[in-house]
Amino acid sequence: MSDSKDSSLLGIKDIVFMNVIAILSLRQIPNVAPYGASAMVLWLLAAFCLFFPLAMVCGELSTGWPKDGGIFVWVKEAFGKRVGWIVVVCFLFSCVLFFPLMLQFGFTAIGYMFSAELAQNQVFIGVGSMVVFWILTLMNIKGMKWTKIINSVSAWLGVFIPAGIIVLLAIVWLMTGHPMATDYSHVSDWIPDLSSWDTIVFLSSMMFAFAGLEVAPMIAGRTRDPQRDFPKAMAVSAIVIVGIYMIGTWAINTLLPAADTDIVAGVMQAMEAAAKELHMPWLLPVMAICLFFGALGQINSWLVGPIYMLQEASKEDNLLGERIGRLHPVYQTPAFALVIQAIIVTVLCFSTFVSPSIAAAYWMLTALTTICYFIPYLVMFIAYYRLRITQPDVPRSFKIPGKVLPIVLPGLGFLSTLFAVILVFIPPAQIDMGGYVEYIAKIVGGAVLAIVLAEWIYHRAQKRNRLQQQ
Template sequence: MSNNLLGAKDIVFMNVIGILSLRQIPNVAPYGASAMILWIIAAFCFFIPLAMVCGELSTAWPKDGGIFVWIKEAFGKKMGWIATVCYLFSCVIFFPMMLQFAFAAIAYLMPKELTDNAIFMKYFIGIGSIVMFCVLTFLNILGMKWTKIINSISAYCGIFIPTALIIILAFLWLLSGYSMQSKYEFSLDNYLPNLSDWNTIVFASSMMFAFAGLEISGMVAGRTANPQKDFPRAMFYSAICIVGIYMVGTWALNTIYPSDKTDIVEGITQAIAFAGNALSMPWLLQIIAICLFVGVVGQVNSWLVGPIYMLQEASKEDKILGDGISKLHPKYQTPHKALIYQAIIVCVLCLSTFLSESIAKAYWFLTALTTICYFIPYLIMFPAFIYLRKIKPDVHRVFKIPGKILPIIFPVLGFLSVSFAVFLIFIPPAELSSNDATFIDKFWYFFKIFLGGVIAIATALITYSMALKRNDINKGE
C-alpha cells in the first residue's frame, strides 16, 4: 500500500482522534452511574445514525469531498457549497479554541509563578497556538504519510495510553483498599438519569456532540486504498472504540474521584492529581498533561485535513474560488494553497487570545461563533441521505443500512436529534435567565450565535453568485 493512501486502521485512527476527546469525560462524570445510560442515549440518538448514514454514503460516493459530494448529489452544487462553507467556518474557529485548551493543559508542567501570570499565559497560549498550527499545516502539505504518522502518534499517546492509565489507576485505587468514590451500586436511583429534569435533557442533547465528526474520514475517501471495503469496517470499529472508551473512562474517573465534586473543565487532571498523591505517584499529573496536549493536537490535525480536501473538491465545481485554490501541489499532490490560506485565517483568530480580557472569554466567544455553523451541514446531510435513496437507488453501495424501516429511522432520528440540539442552543443559560440579566446581555447571547451562521451562509451565497457571474462573462468572451 502506498504511504499516501489510507487503510482501515488509518481511518479508525482518524475517526478516533477526530471524535473522541478526553475533555468530554469530566463533562459527564458528575452524573455518576447514570452517565452510563446518558452515553447510551447519546450514542443511540446521534452516533449510530451518523455512523450508518456516513458509512453508506461514503461507500456509494467513495471520493474526496464527503458531505459536499453527498449533498451536491441530492440537492445540487449550491446547497453543497453552503454546507461546505458552514463546515469550514466552524472548523477554522474550532482550531484556535482547541489549541488554547492544549496549551492550557501543557501549562501544568510549568512553574506555578508562570501560570499565575495572566500576561505570560496569554502570550504562551497565543504564540504557541500559532506556531503549532503552522507546523501541522506544513507537515500536511508534505502528504498523507505525515497525516497518518501524526494521527497514529496522537491515537496512542493522546487517547489509548491516557485512557489505559486512568483505567489502571482506578483498579490500583480499588486494590489499594480505597473505596469507590462515586455511587455505582446497582439501583434504579443510581443508574436512571432524571429525564424529568430539564437540565438533564439539555445536557443529554449536548452529549451527542461528543460523537460528532464521523463524517471527516469520508472527506478523504479518495485517498484510501479500498474505500468500499475499508470504510464499513472502519466505521464499525470506530463506533465500538469510541463508545467503549467514553463509558469505561467515565467509570474510571468516578472510581478515583467523587462524581459530585468533579470539575467539568479540569476533571481529569483534578482526579489524577488526587489519586496520584494518595497512591504516592504525583508524577502522573505531568504524564496526563502531556497526553492531553498530544491528544488535542492530534484532534486538530484530523480536522485540519478532511475539510480542506472537501473544499478542494467543492471549489472545482464552477471554479467557485478560481483556478488556484483547487490545484494540487506538483510534488506532494496536496491542496497546499487551501491549507496555507486556512493557516493564515486560523493564526489571525488565535490573536483573540491577546485581544480578549481573559483566555476564558476568548475561548467562549469562539465557541459561540462556531456552534450553529457546525449543525447546518448535518441538518442538510440527513435529508440528503433519504432523498438519494429515492432518486439514485441504482448507485452501488457496498454497505447499505439493512431493511426498509432502518434506512428511514436512522436519518430521521439523526435529523431530529440535531434539530433539538439547535433549538436548545438558543435557550439562554442559567446566568442569563436570572433577573439580574439585562436585555442587552440576552440580545448579545443570541447575536453571537446568529452571527456565525449568518456570516457563513452569506459568504457561501456571495462567493457562489460571483463565480456564476464570472463564468458567464468568460463564456461570453
C-alpha cells in the same frame, strides 16, 4: 501501483485512527462524570440518538459515493452544487473557529506542568497556538503520509495511553483497598432523571462528543478500498469510541466523587487524587503531555479533511479560482488552501490578547462553531432520504438494513441535531454573555455571515465563468 504509492493510501486502521482522534476527546469525560453511574445510561442514549444514526448514514453514503469531499459530494448529489457549496463554507467556518479553542485547551494543559500562572498567560497560549498550527500545516502539506503519522502518534499518546492510564489507576485504586469514590452499587444510581430539564439539556450536549464520523469520508478517494474499508472502520470506531467514553467515566468516578468533579479539570483532578494517594507525582506531567497531544491530534484530523472537501468543491465551476484548487507540484496536496486556512487561524489566535472575558469569548466561539458545524449535519440527513429516492440504484456495499431503520435512524439523527442546535440559543447562566438580544444577534450573525459569504463566492464565480465564455 507501487508500494510507495500504496503507503500513502489509508486502510482500515488509518480510518479508525482518524475517526477516534477526530471524535474522542478525554476532555468530554469530565462533562459527564458528575452524573455518576447514570452517566453510563446517558452515554448509551446519546450514542443511540446521534452516533448510531450518524455512523449508519455516513457508512452508506461513503460507500455509495466514495470520493474526496464527503458531505459536499453527498449534498451536491442530492440538492445540487450550490447547496453543497454552502455546506462546505459552513463546515470550514466551524473548523477555523474550532482550531483556536483546541489549541488553547492543549497549551493550558501544558502550562499547568509548570505553573497555574503560565496556564493563564495569554501570550504563551496565543503565540504557542500560532506556532504549533503552522507546524501542523507545513507537515500536512507534505502529504497523507505525514497526516497518517501525526494521527497515529496522537491517537496513541492523546487517547489510548491516557485512557489506559486512567483505567489502570482505577483498578490499582480498588485493588489497594481504596473504596470507589462514587457509589455505583444501587440501581437508582444508574437511572438518569430524564424528567429534569437540566438533564435533557445535558444529554443533548453529550451528543457533540460523538460528532466527527464524516471527517474520514472527506478523503475517501485516498483510501485503498472505500467500499470494503469504510463500513468495517465505522463499526470498529463506534465500539472503540463509546467503550472508551464509558470506561473512562467509570475510572474518573472511581478516583473522584462525582459531585466534586469539575467539568473542565476533571481528568487532572482525578490524576492529582491518584498521584497523592498512590505516591505517583509523575502522573500530572505525563497526563498534561498526553492531553496536549490529544488536542493536536484532533486539530490535525479536522485540519486535513475539510480542506480536501474544499478542494473538491472548488472544482465545481472553479468557484475559488485556479490558485486555491491548485495542488502542490511535488506533494500533490492543496498547499495554498492550507496556508490560507493557517493565516485565518493565526488571526483568530490573536483574539486571546484582546478578549475582555476568556470565558465569554470561549463560549461564543463554541456556540458559533456548533451552529455552523451542525447546519451541514441537518442537510446531510435530509440528503440521505433524497438520495434513497432519486438514486436508489447507485451501488452501495453497505446499506442501512431493513425497511424501517432507513426511515427512523436518519430522522432520529436529524431531530437530535436540531434539538442540540436550538439549545445553543439558551445562554449559560454561569457566564455573563451580556444582553440576550446581543447574544442571539452574534450567534445568528455568525451563521448568516457564513451563508452570505458562500452565496457571494458562488455568484461571483458564476459571473466570472460567464464572462470567460463570452
